[in-house]
Amino acid sequence: MPSHDVLVIGAGLAGQRAALAAAEQGVSVGIVSKVHPVRSHSNAAQGGINAALNPDDTWESHAFDTVKGSDYLGDQDAIEIMAREAPEEILHMEHLGVTFHRNEEGKLGTRAFGGASAARTYYVADITGQAIMHVLYEQLMKYSEQITRYEEWFSSSLAIDENGECCGIVTRNVADGSMELFQAKSVILATGGSGQIWKPTTNALICTGDGIAMAYRAGAKLMDMEMIQYHPTTLAGKGFLITEGARGEGALLLNKNGERFMEKYAPNKMELASRDVVSRAEQTEINEGRGFPDGTVALDITVVPKKRIHEALREIVLVGRDFAGVDITREPIHIKPGNHYTMGGVKTDTEGRTDIPGLYAAGEVACVSVHGGNRLGANSLLDTLIFGKHSGRDAAARALRTDWSKPSGKVLEDEQAMVDDINGREKGSGRRVSEIKLELGQTMDSKVAVFRDEAGITEALETVRRLQEEAKTAYIDDHGSVFNQDLMGAIELGYMLDCAEASCVGALERKESRGAQYRTDYPERNDEEWLKHINLEKTDEGPEISYSEVTITQWQPEARTY
Amino acid sequence: MAEYTIKVRRYQPESGEAAYWEEFGVELDPSLSVLDGLLQAKDRDDGSLAVRCSCRAAICGSCGMKINGQSGLGCQTQIGEAQERADKVASAVGGAAEGNVIVIEPMGNMPVIKDLVTDMESTHWTKIRRVTPWLLPHGEAPEREYIVEPESMVDITQSMACIQCGACVSSCLSMEADPLFIGPAALAKAYRFVGDPRDAETSERLTDLAHDPHGIYDCTHCFSCVDACPKGVAPMDQIMRLRRKAGENGIEDPNSGHSHEMAFVNIIEKKGTLDESLLLQESFAPGVLGKLMPTKRALKEMIGSLPTAIRGIKTGKMRSLPKLIPGVHHKLPGGAQDEVKAIYKHAEEHNEEFNLYIKGEEGDPEAAVEERLEPDNADYLPTGADKEASNG
Numbered sequence: 001m002p003s004h005d006v007l008v009i010g011a012g013l014a015g016q017r018a019a020l021a022a023a024e025q026g027v028s029v030g031i032v033s034k035v036h037p038v039r040s041h042s043n044a045a046q047g048g049i050n051a052a053l054n055p056d057d058t059w060e061s062h063a064f065d066t067v068k069g070s071d072y073l074g075d076q077d078a079i080e081i082m083a084r085e086a087p088e089e090i091l092h093m094e095h096l097g098v099t100f101h102r103n104e105e106g107k108l109g110t111r112a113f114g115g116a117s118a119a120r121t122y123y124v125a126d127i128t129g130q131a132i133m134h135v136l137y138e139q140l141m142k143y144s145e146q147i148t149r150y151e152e153w154f155s156s157s158l159a160i161d162e163n164g165e166c167c168g169i170v171t172r173n174v175a176d177g178s179m180e181l182f183q184a185k186s187v188i189l190a191t192g193g194s195g196q197i198w199k200p201t202t203n204a205l206i207c208t209g210d211g212i213a214m215a216y217r218a219g220a221k222l223m224d225m226e227m228i229q230y231h232p233t234t235l236a237g238k239g240f241l242i243t244e245g246a247r248g249e250g251a252l253l254l255n256k257n258g259e260r261f262m263e264k265y266a267p268n269k270m271e272l273a274s275r276d277v278v279s280r281a282e283q284t285e286i287n288e289g290r291g292f293p294d295g296t297v298a299l300d301i302t303v304v305p306k307k308r309i310h311e312a313l314r315e316i317v318l319v320g321r322d323f324a325g326v327d328i329t330r331e332p333i334h335i336k337p338g339n340h341y342t343m344g345g346v347k348t349d350t351e352g353r354t355d356i357p358g359l360y361a362a363g364e365v366a367c368v369s370v371h372g373g374n375r376l377g378a379n380s381l382l383d384t385l386i387f388g389k390h391s392g393r394d395a396a397a398r399a400l401r402t403d404w405s406k407p408s409g410k411v412l413e414d415e416q417a418m419v420d421d422i423n424g425r426e427k428g429s430g431r432r433v434s435e436i437k438l439e440l441g442q443t444m445d446s447k448v449a450v451f452r453d454e455a456g457i458t459e460a461l462e463t464v465r466r467l468q469e470e471a472k473t474a475y476i477d478d479h480g481s482v483f484n485q486d487l488m489g490a491i492e493l494g495y496m497l498d499c500a501e502a503s504c505v506g507a508l509e510r511k512e513s514r515g516a517q518y519r520t521d522y523p524e525r526n527d528e529e530w531l532k533h534i535n536l537e538k539t540d541e542g543p544e545i546s547y548s549e550v551t552i553t554q555w556q557p558e559a560r561t562y
Numbered sequence: 563m564a565e566y567t568i569k570v571r572r573y574q575p576e577s578g579e580a581a582y583w584e585e586f587g588v589e590l591d592p593s594l595s596v597l598d599g600l601l602q603a604k605d606r607d608d609g610s611l612a613v614r615c616s617c618r619a620a621i622c623g624s625c626g627m628k629i630n631g632q633s634g635l636g637c638q639t640q641i642g643e644a645q646e647r648a649d650k651v652a653s654a655v656g657g658a659a660e661g662n663v664i665v666i667e668p669m670g671n672m673p674v675i676k677d678l679v680t681d682m683e684s685t686h687w688t689k690i691r692r693v694t695p696w697l698l699p700h701g702e703a704p705e706r707e708y709i710v711e712p713e714s715m716v717d718i719t720q721s722m723a724c725i726q727c728g729a730c731v732s733s734c735l736s737m738e739a740d741p742l743f744i745g746p747a748a749l750a751k752a753y754r755f756v757g758d759p760r761d762a763e764t765s766e767r768l769t770d771l772a773h774d775p776h777g778i779y780d781c782t783h784c785f786s787c788v789d790a791c792p793k794g795v796a797p798m799d800q801i802m803r804l805r806r807k808a809g810e811n812g813i814e815d816p817n818s819g820h821s822h823e824m825a826f827v828n829i830i831e832k833k834g835t836l837d838e839s840l841l842l843q844e845s846f847a848p849g850v851l852g853k854l855m856p857t858k859r860a861l862k863e864m865i866g867s868l869p870t871a872i873r874g875i876k877t878g879k880m881r882s883l884p885k886l887i888p889g890v891h892h893k894l895p896g897g898a899q900d901e902v903k904a905i906y907k908h909a910e911e912h913n914e915e916f917n918l919y920i921k922g923e924e925g926d927p928e929a930a931v932e933e934r935l936e937p938d939n940a941d942y943l944p945t946g947a948d949k950e951a952s953n954g
Contacts (some may be wrong), residue, residue, distance in 0.1 A: 034623075035614075035616060035624065036624075036682070038725070038726050039614075039616050039617075039622045039623060039624050040622075041616070041617070041622075041724070043617065043621045043622050044617060044619070046623055091706060091707055094707045094708065095699070095703040095704075095707075096697065097696070097758065097760065098721050099696035099715045099718055099719050099758070100707070100715065101712075101715060102710060102711070102712035103712065104712060104716050105709070106709040106711055106712060107706075107707060107709060107711050108707050109712075124715075124719060125719055125723075127621075127719075127722070127723060130621060130722075130723075130725065131719075132723050134724075134726075135697075135721065136696050138696040138697070139688075139696060141691055141695060142696040151683070174719050175675065204616040204617040204618070204622060205615060205616050205617075205618065206616045238594075238618075240618075240619050241619070271590070290629060311716060314794075315621070315721075318620065318793075318794075319619065319620075322620060322638050322640070323619065325593060361756075388883065392567075432605070432606075432609075433609070434604075434605035434606070434609075447909065462874075476609050477608055477609035477610050479609035480574070480576045480610065481576060482575050482576055482675065482676050483612045483675055483676045483679050484610075484613055485609075485613075486609035486610060489609070539683075
C-alpha cells in the first residue's frame with residue numbers, strides 16, 4: 001500500500017502549494033491528481049493576484065475591501081491572515097521564478113481590479129494563474145525526491161478509521177484502471193470547485209466538485225454552498241471567461257443603446273464594482289430589454305491602447321479571435337454573466353482543518369471563509385496559495401505527531417463494488433450519463449443563477465433529486481480498464497449531484513439577498529437574521545442544516561455601495 | 563447548425579485489435595470546436611472514445627491532436643474551419659469537393675495509449691525534465707523582489723505562455739529523424755531560464771544544450787513547431803535565441819553548429835550566393851583562407867566530416883562537381899553584391915525579435931504600421947526590440 005505522511009488530492013495552485021509547504025517540514029508527500037497537474041483549472045485565472053505590497057497600500061485596506069466584497073459574510077480572522085501574508089507570498093512566488101510584470105524601475109508593477117480601493121493586483125500578462133502554476137510545477141519536479149507525483153489518478157473516496165480520523169484515500173490509476181488504497185496521516189483536499197453543475201460555465205470539465213462531495217460523504221460539514229459567483233464578462237453560450245483585467249485596463253460596459261449603464265448601479269466604481277454588483281446590473285439591463293438580441297451586453301476593449309492590449313490582454317485577443325470571431329482591438333465583444341466560482345465549500349478553520357481530524361481542504365474546494373458572499377477578483381489565486389501553505393504546514397505538523405492508522409480494506413472493496421455496479425449497467429438500463437449532466441446544468445443555470453426565488457430553487461431541488469435517482473441506473477459504454485473516462489464521468493456525476501443538492505438547499509434556506517445570493521422574494525440583506533453561515537451535514541434524509549457565527553474582528557457590517 | 567463527419571483514428575488497447583478508423587456524424591454550429599464535435603460523438607454515440615480535455619478554451623493544453631494532419635488543439639480549431647481545410651486538401655489531390663471528412667489522429671512522436679490519448683510522460687515530460695526546468699538563482703533571495711529590466715520579463719513571458727500541450731513535439735520533423743532530439747517544447751522551456759536575468763546558470767545551461775548532440779543544433783529550421791503552437795510561443799524562435807546566446811557567450815560546441823551557421827552568413831555576405839566549396843572549411847576552420855589558422859580540433863572535425871561531403875556527392879545531393887573547386891564560384895553581376903551588403907546592414911540595424919506580447923498578431927499589418935507611425939505610444943510599454951538589438 002503506497003503511504004505518505006501527507007497526501008494531497010488535486011494539483012492546482014492550492015494542492016501544489018500545500019505539497020511544497022508540507023515537504024519543507026521534512027515529511028513525505030504524495031500529490032494525486034486526476035489530470036496532469038498543469039492541466040488543473042488554476043490555469044484559467046487570468047487577471048492577477050492581490051497583495052498590499054506597495055508601500056502606499058496597507059493590508060488593512062486589502063482586508064476591508066475583501067470584507068466589503070464578501071458582503072460581510074467572510075470571516076474576518078481568515079481575511080486578516082490572507083491580506084497580511086499576501087505580500088510575503090507574492091515575493092516568494094517571484095523568488096521561485098514567476099515572471100511578474102515589472103514597472104519602469106524593474107520592480108513589481110500592478111493593475112487595477114474590481115472592488116479594490118488601490119491598484120494591488122500583480123500579474124503576468126493575462127496568464128497569471130498559468131504562470132504561477134507552471135512555476136510551482138517546476139518546483140515539484142525539483143523536489144521530486146520529497147514529493148511523489150501521482151499524475152492521472154482519480155480519487156473516489158476518503159478512508160476514515162474507527163476514531164473518525166482520515167487515514168487515506170481510494171484512488172484509481174487512470175492509465176490501467178487499478179484501484180488502490182493509499183495510506184496517509186493527513187489528507188489535504190485541493191480539488192477545486194463545482195462549476196460543472198452549471199451550464200454554461202467558465203469552469204473546466206474537470207471541475208465537478210469531487211473533494212466537496214468526498215468530504216461531505218465522509219461526514220464533513222459544507223458551508224455557504226448557495227454562494228455561487230456569476231462572473232460579469234463571459235462569452236454567451238460557450239461560457240468562456242474574459243478577464244476582469246480588461247475592465248481593470250479601462251474597458252467599458254455598454255448596453256445596446258451604447259449607454260455606460262454602470263453609472264446607474266455603481267456611480268463610483270463603475271465597471272470595477274464587485275462582481276455580484278456588475279453581474280446583477282448586466283442581467284437587469286438584459287432582462288429589461290436593453291441588451292442585445294442574443295441576451296448580452298457589450299464589453300468595449302477598443303478604448304484600451306492597442307499596444308497595451310497586446311502586452312497585457314493577449315489571451316483575450318486569442319479568445320475573441322478563436323471563440324467569438326471578434327477582434328477585440330477593433331470592436332466590442334458581447335458578454336453576459338456566467339457561472340464562475342464556488343465561494344462555499346468544505347468548512348475549514350484558518351489552518352485548513354475540516355471537521356474530520358486529519359482531513360484538510362484548501363482553495364476553491366474549501367470555505368475558510370475569505371470570500372463570504374462574493375469573491376473579489378484576484379483574491380482566488382491568493383486564497384489558494386495562502387491557505388494551501390497553511391494546510392500543508394499544519395498537515396505536516398499533524399503527521400509528525402501522529403501514529404499510523406491502517407485504513408480498513410473495506411473502503412477499497414466498497415469502491416470496487418461501486419465501480420463494478422456502474423460497469424454492470426447495460427445500455428438502455430437507464431439514461432445516458434451525458435443526458436443527466438446536461439439537464440442538471442441547464443436547470444441550475446436557469447433557476448439558481450444571478451436572480452433566484454423560492455419557486456425556482458424548489459423546482460431545481462426537485463429536479464436534482466429526480467436526477468439523483470436516475471443516476472443510479474445511468475449507463476456507460478466503456479467497460480474497459482485503460483483510460484476509462486466514461487466510468488469517471490459517471491462517478492463525477494454523483495459528485496456533481498451532491499454539490500447541486502447542497503447549493504439548492506442553501507439557496508432555499510437563506511431568505512435574504514447578500515453577495516451572490518439575490519432572492520427576488522427577499523431583496524434586502526438581513527443582518528439580524530442572516531449574518532451567519534449555513535452549514536450542511538449529510539444524513540440519509542438529505543442535508544441537515546445548522547448555522548455558525550461569522551467572525552467579526554474590526555469591521556461591523558455597513559450598507560454596501562460602490 | 564451544420565452536419566459534419568469526423569473520422570477518428572481509434573485504438574482500443576484492450577481489444578487486441580490494431581488501430582482503425584471510425585467515422586462519426588455530428589451536428590453543431592460551425593463556430594464550435596473540433597473538440598466539441600468529439601465530445602458530442604462521445605456523449606451521443608460512444609462513451610469509450612478517449613480524448614483528454616478540460617478547459618475547452620486553449621489554456622489547459624490537454625487536447626493536443628492532429629486535425630487533417632496538422633498538430634494543434636482540438637478546442638482551438640473551429641469545426642467549420644477544419645471542414646474547409648479538409649475540402650481544400652481533398653480538392654488539391656483531385657478528390658470530391660463535397661462529403662469530405664475531417665480527419666482526427668493522436669499526436670505524433672509519442673506512443674498512443676488509447677484513441678487520441680498519447681503517452682506524454684515518456685516523451686514530452688522526460689525531455690522537459692532534461693533541461694533542468696527550474697530557476698537556479700545564486701545566493702540568498704533579495705529581501706524584496708529581484709529588480710530586472712521590464713522588457714526581460716515580457717521577453718520570457720512568450721515562452722512562459724507555453725501550455726505544454728505537445729503540439730510542437732507532435733509536429734517536429736527533427737524528432738521524427740532523431741527521437742532523442744530534446745525538441746521544441748523543452749528547448750522553449752530552456753529559454754525561459756536562459757532569458758531570465760534571475761537565473762545564474764545561463765552559461766552552464768547554454769553549454770549543456772550546445773554540447774548535447776541532440777540539443778539546440780539538432781533543429782532544422784522547418785517551422786513546423788511555429789505552425790503547430792496554439793499559443794504563439796514559436797518554439798523555433800526560442801531555439802534560435804538559445805543559439806544566438808550560445809554564440810554570443812563564445813560557447814564552442816563540438817557540433818560546430820554555431821560556426822556552421824556563421825559560415826552561411828559570412829559566405830553569402832562575401833559572395834552573394836552559397837559557395838559550397840567554402841562551406842566545410844568555413845564551418846570548421848573559419849578564416850583559413852585569410853589570416854587565421856585552423857585549430858587542431860577544427861582540422862580534425864573537418865576531416866571527420868569529409869565522408870558526409872562525399873556521401874553528398876555520391877547521392878547526387880551535390881550535383882555540380884565544379885562547385886567544389888575553390889575559386890570557380892561565380893560572383894554576382896554588377897553592383898548586386900553591394901545590394902546584398904545593404905541587406906545585411908539593414909538586417910543588423912533592424913534586429914528585432916518577434917514577440918507576440920509586444921508586437922501583436924502576425925498578419926496584422928495595420929498594427930505594425932501604427933507602431934511605426936506612433937512612436938509616442940512608447941510610453942505605454944518599452945518595446946522589446948531595443949533590448950534585443952543591444953543583445954546583438
